[in-house]
Amino acid sequence: MPIEWNEQYAVGDARTDSQHRNLFTYVNRLEQLIEEGRKRGLDRQAVENLFIFLDAYVNTHFAYEELCMTLRACPAARKNKEAHDKFLAFWNEFNRQHNPNSVGLVALEELHAALAGWLTQHICRIDVALRKN
Numbered sequence: 001m002p003i004e005w006n007e008q009y010a011v012g013d014a015r016t017d018s019q020h021r022n023l024f025t026y027v028n029r030l031e032q033l034i035e036e037g038r039k040r041g042l043d044r045q046a047v048e049n050l051f052i053f054l055d056a057y058v059n060t061h062f063a064y065e066e067l068c069m070t071l072r073a074c075p076a077a078r079k080n081k082e083a084h085d086k087f088l089a090f091w092n093e094f095n096r097q098h099n100p101n102s103v104g105l106v107a108l109e110e111l112h113a114a115l116a117g118w119l120t121q122h123i124c125r126i127d128v129a130l131r132k133n
């Protein structure tokens, strides 16, 4: 079931919110890609596009958000950086084990679960600390 962005995820910084919304779009696209992959086989070009997006996302969005928290002396800055580093380690390991041309449905399901957990847990619990600063 797609995960919809709503105000509960808003952090009060327009660029961060827009980047988060973009991530929601890609996570839902991954879900769709998996569903279609089960019926007709995986669309490798779409998988590659997703990998490219995620790679750029974790590098640019995390850095931007960390900068926002540091500049605003947000109390959650350290916790946020630690969570980002943990996610980066997961993503790097995922990339070491899989590539867009050979990754299977089970691994993509794991990736989807990790990303969906990130959306529903990390953004609501840590990123929203930006609101108060």
Ligand SMILES: [Fe+2]
Binding pocket: 065, 080, 084, 122, 126, 127
């Ligand atoms: Fe974050």
